[in-house]
Amino acid sequence: xxxxxxKNIADLQSRVHELENQLNSLKKSHxxxxxxxxxxxxxxxxxxxTLPLKPEELDDKTLIQLDPIGIIAESFAQILRHHRKTxxxxxxxxxxxxxxxxxxxxxxxxxxxxxxxxxxxxxxRDLLCHAGTCWxxxxxxxxxxxxxxxxxxxxxTCIFTKVxxxxxxxxxxxxxxxxxxxxxxxxxxxxxxxxxxxxxxAYIDVTERLQTEEALxxxxxxHKLLSAQLKAVFDGIKDPLFLIDKDKTxxxxxxxxxxxxSGSPQPEGISICDAMLPGDDxxxxxxxxxxxFRTKSPQGMRWISPQDRSIDVQIFPVxxxxxxxxxxxxxxKDVTDQVLLQEETLRASQLAALGELAAGVAHxxxxxxxxxxxxxxILVNISAADSRTAEVADRILHEGDRxxxxxxxxxxxxxxxxxxxxxxxxxELFDNALALIGTMLTKDSIRYxxxxxxxxxxxxCNPQKTEQVLLNLLTNARYxxxxxxxxxxxxxxxxxxxxxxxxxTLCIQVRDEGTGISELNLARIFTPFFSTKPxxxxxxxxxxxxxxxxxxxxxxxxxxxKQGDYTCVTIELPAYRAGQR
Amino acid sequence: MxxxxxxxxxxxxxxxxxxALLMALKATNEHKISLEQGRLCLEILTDNRDATVTIxxxxxxxxxxxxxxxxxxxxxxxxx
Numbered sequence: 276x277x278x279x280x281x282k283n284i285a286d287l288q289s290r291v292h293e294l295e296n297q298l299n300s301l302k303k304s305h306x307x308x309x310x311x312x313x314x315x316x317x318x319x320x321x322x323x324x325t326l327p328l329k330p331e332e333l334d335d336k337t338l339i340q341l342d343p344i345g346i347i348a349e350s351f352a353q354i355l356r357h358h359r360k361t362x363x364x365x366x367x368x369x370x371x372x373x374x375x376x377x378x379x380x381x382x383x384x385x386x387x388x389x390x391x392x393x394x395x396x397x398x399x400r401d402l403l404c405h406a407g408t409c410w411x412x413x414x415x416x417x418x419x420x421x422x423x424x425x426x427x428x429x430x431x432t433c434i435f436t437k438v439x440x441x442x443x444x445x446x447x448x449x450x451x452x453x454x455x456x457x458x459x460x461x462x463x464x465x466x467x468x469x470x471x472x473x474x475x476x477a478y479i480d481v482t483e484r485l486q487t488e489e490a491l492x493x494x495x496x497x498h499k500l501l502s503a504q505l506k507a508v509f510d511g512i513k514d515p516l517f518l519i520d521k522d523k524t525x526x527x528x529x530x531x532x533x534x535x536x537s538g539s540p541q542p543e544g545i546s547i548c549d550a551m552l553p554g555d556d557x558x559x560x561x562x563x564x565x566x567x568f569r570t571k572s573p574q575g576m577r578w579i580s581p582q583d584r585s586i587d588v589q590i591f592p593v594x595x596x597x598x599x600x601x602x603x604x605x606x607x608k609d610v611t612d613q614v615l616l617q618e619e620t621l622r623a624s625q626l627a628a629l630g631e632l633a634a635g636v637a638h639x640x641x642x643x644x645x646x647x648x649x650x651x652x653i654l655v656n657i658s659a660a661d662s663r664t665a666e667v668a669d670r671i672l673h674e675g676d677r678x679x680x681x682x683x684x685x686x687x688x689x690x691x692x693x694x695x696x697x698x699x700x701x702x703e704l705f706d707n708a709l710a711l712i713g714t715m716l717t718k719d720s721i722r723y724x725x726x727x728x729x730x731x732x733x734x735x736c737n738p739q740k741t742e743q744v745l746l747n748l749l750t751n752a753r754y755x756x757x758x759x760x761x762x763x764x765x766x767x768x769x770x771x772x773x774x775x776x777x778x779x780t781l782c783i784q785v786r787d788e789g790t791g792i793s794e795l796n797l798a799r800i801f802t803p804f805f806s807t808k809p810x811x812x813x814x815x816x817x818x819x820x821x822x823x824x825x826x827x828x829x830x831x832x833x834x835x836x837k838q839g840d841y842t843c844v845t846i847e848l849p850a851y852r853a854g855q856r
Numbered sequence: 857m858x859x860x861x862x863x864x865x866x867x868x869x870x871x872x873x874x875x876a877l878l879m880a881l882k883a884t885n886e887h888k889i890s891l892e893q894g895r896l897c898l899e900i901l902t903d904n905r906d907a908t909v910t911i912x913x914x915x916x917x918x919x920x921x922x923x924x925x926x927x928x929x930x931x932x933x934x935x936x
Contacts, residue, residue, distance in 0.1 A: 320874050323881075325910040328874045343878050349885040350918060357919030 309335050312344070319347045382478035388471060390420045390435065402478050407452035423476060425451070434461040438474050448481065456482045517605040518593070523547050523564055526602065535607070547605060567592050568600050577610075583802045585611045615819075622816065637682040644682070648675040684710045687739070696828070698733035698851035699741070701773040701783065707738070708745040712753070720763035721756050728774040734781045735851040736828050744821040744832075745771075748785040748844050751817065754808065755789025755842060780830075781850045786843040792836040800834060861936065862890070865899040869930055873906040880911045884918065884935060891920060897936035901927075908933065 316338075317327035333341065376383050382399030386392055392414045403409065408422045424433035437445045438461040449457045458481040464473040509516060515532035517525050523546045528536075547564075563574040567590040574590040587608045595601035654668035684707050705725050709716075716723055734741070752769045760767045766788040776782045792800065799805045801819050818834075825832040830848040864887065868879045880900050890896035900911060908931050912922040915935050925932040 320877070323877065323910065323914050325874050325877050325906070332872065332875055341875075341878060341882075346878055346882045346885060350881045350914065353885070353888060353918040357917065360919065 309338075313338070316343045316347075319344065323347065323350070380479065384419065384423065384476045384478075386419050386423065386435065386474050386476065388439065388473075390418055390423065392417050392419045393473060399478060402457065402480055403451075405480070406449075406455045406457050425449070434459050434476065435474055437461065438463050439471050442469070442471055448485075449478075454482065454486075456480075456485050514609070515607040517547055517607075518602055519547050519564070519605055520602055521568055521600075532607075563588070563590055564603060564605070566590075567603050571600050583611075583799065583805060584609055585614045618816065619820070633685050637685045640678065640682050644675055644678050648672060648679065651675055681710060696735055696737050698735055699738045700733050701731060701781065702727055704734070704736075704738060704741055704745060704783075705771055705773075707742050708749060712746060712749050716749070716753055716769070719753060719757055720760075720767055721753060722768040724768065724770050726770065726772040728772075731773060731775060731781065731850075733851040734783075734848045736830075736848055740824045741828070741848070744824050744846070745783075745785065747817045747821050752785060752787035752789060752842070755787055755791070757789075759788075759790045775850070776847060779850060780847045783846040783848065784843055786841060788841050791838040791840045791842055792834070793838045797834065797836060861895060861897045863897050863899055865901065867901045868907075869901055869903045871902070871907075872904050873910055876902050876904050876907040877910045877914060880907070880933070880935075881914060884915055884920070891935065894936070897934055900933040900935065901930050902933065903930040905931075907931075 313328060313330070320327060320343075328338070328343070376394075376396035377398075379396070379398065382402035383394075383396045384392060384399050384403075385394040395414060400410070403422060410417065410419075410422055423435050434445050434447050434449070437447075442463050442465065444460065444462045446458070446460045449459050451457070458479045460477045462475045462477075463471045464475065466472045509527070510530040512529060513531050515535045516529045517532055518527035519525055524544050525547050563576050567574040571592050571594070573592065576588050578586045578588050580586055587610050589606045589608075591604040591606065592600040593602040593604060651668045651671040655665055655672060658665035658668060687707070702725070705727070709723070709725075713723070749769065756767050756769070768788060770784070770786045772784045772786075774782050796805075796807060801822050805819075822832045825846055825848070828848060830846060833845045834842065835845065836842040864883070866879065866883050868876050871879060880898075880902075883898055883900070884891065887896055887898060891898070900907075902908070902911070908924050911933050912924055915922050920935050923934045923936075925934065
């Protein structure tokens with residue numbers, strides 16, 4: 276080997292050594308690079324929330340092929356894009372929320388658990404400051420305890436404390452100063468673990484509403500009181516009153532109206548005409564209700580009810596405030612008794628005048644009749660006993676006596692002392708009545724028969740009034756018989772009887788076999804002004820007055836009748852006991 | 857009106873978590889446009905329990921919906 280060959284070998288060895296060193300250096304560098312890559316991949320995986328890669332899981336070659344950094348970088352790009360989008364949406368939502376908060380009528384505060392203000396809207400500042408709980412400067416982050424809770428804070432008084440404790444929505448009325456009321460609704464915002472993170476407080480000024488409600492309540496109470504007073508007054512009026520609308524529907528009625536309608540319970544909202552006047556509709560016929568609504572002036576009428584009662588009906592308009600008549604008050608007053616009294620007064624005054632006239636005539640007749648009787652007696656005295664003159668004079672004497680008798684009865688009947696009760700033999704009552712009407716009965720071929728039980732005590736009565744009743748009954752009997760029989764007939768008769776009852780009273784009966792009375796008319800026989808006689812023949816007052824006279828004398832008057840057959844009037848009066856006045 | 861989605865199934869059973877997550881993310885990245893347009897859903901089959909937490913969390917952060925279902929011997933993670 277040459278020196279140059281040896282040198283070359285040495286150079287090569289040196290070069291190999293150098294290359295080995297370079298290779299080792301490169302290997303080290305490669306391992307460092309792979310280690311760095313694995314380290315960074317693990318760092319990224321950690322950020323992704325997962326475990327580090329184990330070398331045995333992926334060899335270096337597969338690792339490079341898989342390109343985890345590229346994958347994660349791309350994923351991060353997507354994450355960033357998604358977050359950007361989310362942020363944009365959140366920003367928009369925040370702006371929307373801010374706009375809603377600013378434009379809402381409610382004042383809104385958002386406070387954290389430590390009562391530090393996190394958000395608010397301008398309305399909250401205005402409302403709370405007006406309510407007396409103001410703040411100054413930048414309030415965000417400030418302790419708002421004094422603003423949201425009253426000085427004496429309790430679970431009941433501070434809504435914030437309540438929401439914090441219950442973790443539920445709460446609502447109450449806060450008043451920080453007199454005559455100012457805030458309705459506040461507290462809502463919790465909870466963390467994932469269910470703790471209260473924030474409390475949202477929404478305030479609404481309800482001062483005006485509460486004051487209005489209070490005023491309304493007071494007005495309602497006043498209205499109720501007024502209504503009760505009105506009802507008391509309404510019901511206190513003893514005549515039927517109705518409030519009706521334009522359709523004549525009953526809106527309101529008093530107790531007297533209820534009584535008037537009782538016996539036929541009426542549903543609500545019925546027409547006054549249907550309720551009051553079945554089958555007989557004066558308000559429709561007369562049209563006075565319509566007239567009242569039309570003319571806006573009160574209307575009135577006298578109405579004879581189906582029960583023959585005289586009712587004064589007055590209709591008063593109720594104006595609605597817009598110049599129209601919305602309702603009407605119908606006032607009814609039963610004036611039957613008043614009308615009856617007027618009729619009776621008139622009749623009594625007529626009778627009194629007639630009585631005075633009769634008494635005057637009777638007195639005037641007494642003088643000439645005494646003369647006639649005296650002259651007749653002279654004729655009797657001077658005539659031969661069986662002569663024609665004596666017979667005629669005797670008849671004159673007899674008839675003259677009869678005239679004198681009638682005149683005496685007339686005078687007695689017209690005597691003004693009509694209220695005194697005295698014991699009177701029943702026969703005397705019958706005789707006196709017959710003395711006035713007997714001739715007329717005979718003239719009409721009516722036979723009459725008097726049947727008085729022996730040893731009857733006198734009846735305790737007012738003879739004039741009782742005779743008036745008997746005269747009335749006999750007049751009715753005569754009318755009924757004349758209606759049934761034009762001429763004489765076997766049954767054309769009246770029976771007058773008197774007997775003692777089991778109860779110790781005296782029973783007087785007047786019975787005729789005349790036309791009788793139908794059942795329908797019998798039910799109405801004592802109704803004043805009810806009469807079956809043609810106009811001018813009867814007033815319809817006779818029986819009603821007779822019944823009243825007998826009842827005033829503590830007696831009773833009843834009528835039994837069969838149509839076409841008979842009529843029997845029974846009067847019971849107290850008997851006179853010795854010493855009784 | 858619901859759009860019928862195409863389903864691509866990726867079976868990474870046998871892979872443990874970091875690799876499983878990387879496989880799932882790789883597939884999601886590859887199909888991100890179809891996923892965002894709602895035309896596709898990815899069905900990942902895995903038997904690694906950790907992956908049922910890491911994969912859904914990662915893809916949710918990326919803005920996708922995830923549904924994890926338990927099958928007999930593995931899990932189905934549906935990304936849509």
